[in-house]
Amino acid sequence: MKKVCMFGLGFVGLPLALSFAMRGCQVTGVDIDEKLVADLNQGLTHHLEAYEGKGIQEILRHQIDQGRFQAVTDGQAAMKACDHIIVTIGIPVESHKHDMRPLIEVCHTVGAGLKAGDLVLIRSTVIPGTTRDLILPILEKESGLQAGIDFDLAYSSERIAEGRAFHEFEHMPAALAGINPASTQKAFDLMSIVTRAPIAQASCMEVVEASKVMENISRDVDIAMVNEFARFCKAMGIDIFEVVAVANTHQRVNLLNPGPGVGGYCLPNALFYLLPKADEIGVSLNLLSAARQVNEEMPRYVADLVLRNLKVAPSQAQIAVLGLAMKDYSNDDRMSPALFVIEALQNSGCTVKSFDPAVPSRYDFKVDSLEEAVKDAHGIVLLTLQHGIDFMNLDRLMELMSKDGQPFIVDTKNFYDPQLVWEKGFRLERL
Ligand SMILES: NC(=O)c1ccc[n+]([C@@H]2O[C@H](COP(=O)([O-])OP(=O)(O)OC[C@H]3O[C@@H](n4cnc5c(N)ncnc54)[C@H](O)[C@@H]3O)[C@@H](O)[C@H]2O)c1
Numbered sequence: 350m351k352k353v354c355m356f357g358l359g360f361v362g363l364p365l366a367l368s369f370a371m372r373g374c375q376v377t378g379v380d381i382d383e384k385l386v387a388d389l390n391q392g393l394t395h396h397l398e399a400y401e402g403k404g405i406q407e408i409l410r411h412q413i414d415q416g417r418f419q420a421v422t423d424g425q426a427a428m429k430a431c432d433h434i435i436v437t438i439g440i441p442v443e444s445h446k447h448d449m450r451p452l453i454e455v456c457h458t459v460g461a462g463l464k465a466g467d468l469v470l471i472r473s474t475v476i477p478g479t480t481r482d483l484i485l486p487i488l489e490k491e492s493g494l495q496a497g498i499d500f501d502l503a504y505s506s507e508r509i510a511e512g513r514a515f516h517e518f519e520h521m522p523a524a525l526a527g528i529n530p531a532s533t534q535k536a537f538d539l540m541s542i543v544t545r546a547p548i549a550q551a552s553c554m555e556v557v558e559a560s561k562v563m564e565n566i567s568r569d570v571d572i573a574m575v576n577e578f579a580r581f582c583k584a585m586g587i588d589i590f591e592v593v594a595v596a597n598t599h600q601r602v603n604l605l606n607p608g609p610g611v612g613g614y615c616l617p618n619a620l621f622y623l624l625p626k627a628d629e630i631g632v633s634l635n636l637l638s639a640a641r642q643v644n645e646e647m648p649r650y651v652a653d654l655v656l657r658n659l660k661v662a663p664s665q666a667q668i669a670v671l672g673l674a675m676k677d678y679s680n681d682d683r684m685s686p687a688l689f690v691i692e693a694l695q696n697s698g699c700t701v702k703s704f705d706p707a708v709p710s711r712y713d714f715k716v717d718s719l720e721e722a723v724k725d726a727h728g729i730v731l732l733t734l735q736h737g738i739d740f741m742n743l744d745r746l747m748e749l750m751s752k753d754g755q756p757f758i759v760d761t762k763n764f765y766d767p768q769l770v771w772e773k774g775f776r777l778e779r780l
Contacts, residue, residue: 350375351539354431356455358385358420360614360681361472361507362437364398364514367408368543370417371400377431379424379458389420395709397680400515408515424455428462433539434469437507440476442618447476447625449483456484460491468501468535474615476622477559480504481528496528503527503536504554506561511613511679518543524560526551565619566637571605572616573640576647579607579780589780590763607780609732609761610647610686612675617644617684648689651761654778655690655730656697660754663698667751669726670694671740672733673705673715677762679733680707687732702726706737723749730759740764743773 351374355366358380370376380386388394392410400408412418421427428434438455441448452473459469469488471480485496496502505525509517523544527533533550540548551557575593582589593604611617620634620641627634659666675685682688682705691701691714701714704722708715716722719738723729723746731740739745750756757776758765770777 351433351542352431353377353433353435353539354379354424354427355435355437356380356424356459357437357439357473358382358389359437359439360396360511361509361514362435363389363394363396363409364405364509365435365437365472365507365518365543366418367405367412368515368518370412370415371408372542374417374433374542375431376412376418377427378418378420379422379427380420381422383422386420386422395680397512397678397707398514405515424458425462428459428464428467432464432467434459434463434467435539436469436471437473439473439614440618440622442621445621447618447621452479453483453487456487457491460488463488463492463494463500465494465499468503468532468539470536470539471502471504472507474507474561474565474619474622475504475558477555477562477626480554480558485528497532501527501529501532501535503532504557505536505540505548506557506564508561508564511676511681520546522546523548524551524557525549526554526557528554559623562619562622565616566623566640568605569611569616569619569644570637570640572608572611573643575604575607576610577643578604580650583780606763607761608647608686609651609690609780611644612683612685612687613679613681614683617641648686649693651686651690651730651732651759651780652693652697654759654780655694655699655728658728658757658759658776658778659699661727663694665753666698666728667700667702667726668694669722669729669750670701670703670714671705671719671722671729671731671738672735673703673708673710673712674733674735677734678707678736680709682708682710685733690730690732704738705733705735707735719746720749725749725751726756727751727754728757728759730761731764732761734762734764743770743775747774 353369353374353376355378358378366376366378396405398405579589673682673687702716702722759778
């Protein structure tokens with residue numbers, strides 16, 4: 350039975366910790382967030398993951414009852430009883446600048462608790478080169494041990510999508526490299542407890558670190574491309590969703606759908622993990638930077654679609670924003686396009702009321718029911734699909750909305766059948 354210490358109990362760390370616990374490992378989860386740790390030990394989580402018909406909360410409670418999972422704040426103490434250390438602490442990005450402090454801090458803790466024979470497996474998404482150039486020296490200095498001789502060190506990218514975490518830990522092919530073959534093998538053995546899909550072993554950690562960042566950026570670029578196509582199609586008077594459907598009948602084309610922007614922790618941050626290294630090694634990333642800018646401009650574009658449908662002055666207008674999460678059926682609103690759409694609408698003078706039953710964050714503009722959000726609104730903007738929002742109750746929505754100008758819906762998800770929406774008396778604007 351492996352003894353695993355999971356640093357970070359967020360969107361990745363918690364379901365990953367429980368994945369090991371479910372398979373018989375003894376898992377201690379470490380997080381600096383005291384309230385999170387207390388909640389988890391009481392079997393409480395707001396995450397929306399599920400595995401084989403069981404919600405993550407039920408899984409958490411079961412693993413606690415079985416004595417296979419506990420959460421703590423003292424990482425160094427936790428490491429005394431564990432020899433397999435996994436790190437899932439990320440690198441936040443604020444105003445396009447990365448912040449290494451949380452990762453550096455956790456490395457000091459892990460280094461101070463490190464014992465001979467331990468494995469440290471990094472699963473955070475990082476600037477290529479970080480594991481060797483930043484993490485390794487801190488671990489060695491704090492522990493007085495030598496990587497590759499006294500302890501093992503490896504990097505494996507984390508590829509899960511929120512909402513599918515348990516399934517993807519098991520079935521998504523993974524990539525891994527260690528600082529030496531023994532580290533790679535030990536990490537492979539650990540990961541194989543959960544991952545049944547192939548685990549590709551790369552020649553060095555930098556390859557895996559870079560591939561992870563590039564995987565994320567490639568999606569960002571694909572979305573930016575189709576978002577740019579959307580603006581072109583709108584100006585030309587043709588429907589982007591129909592264009593995408595027609596283009597995708599080509600066997601070698603696979604366009605994604607456009608959307609109100611790209612949010613969450615992963616895709617918007619990825620470029621800012623590549624740029625620092627690119628600057629260091631003297632490479633320009635013009636295409637990638639332009640794509641990021643296209644996606645960052647989408648919320649403003651969506652806000653403008655709303656504004657141009659108003660028949661009252663923005664200062665008199667009330668807008669219902671439905672869906673705050675960064676993607677459909679998620680509870681994660683980190684860097685969500687919805688927040689930027691709302692900011693743009695508010696800056697233009699509109700009053701915004703937003704409803705998303707899955708997102709736990711509190712905001713002044715957030716209300717507790719669809720009725721509250723829609724009552725007296727001049728327009729609705731649909732940004733994220735979410736269970737618990739009755740989007741299809743169009744008669745009720747129409748009844749609640751202001752009749753000061755024809756009620757309208759800005760549908761960024763291609764959700765509504767235009768014919769149906771028109772028949773109910775709405776104007777419809779799509780991306
Ligand atoms: N969220 C995803 O879907 C996803 C997918 C693939 C990869 N990733 C990557 O995985 C990593 C983690 O992402 P996440 O979404 O789980 O982040 P998160 O913010 O949800 O979780 C990180 C946790 O680490 C804790 N923490 C911060 N500093 C700490 C410290 N010194 N010691 C202990 N705990 C500490 C925080 O309190 C938080 O609970 C990031 O690098 C991210 O880019 C995330």
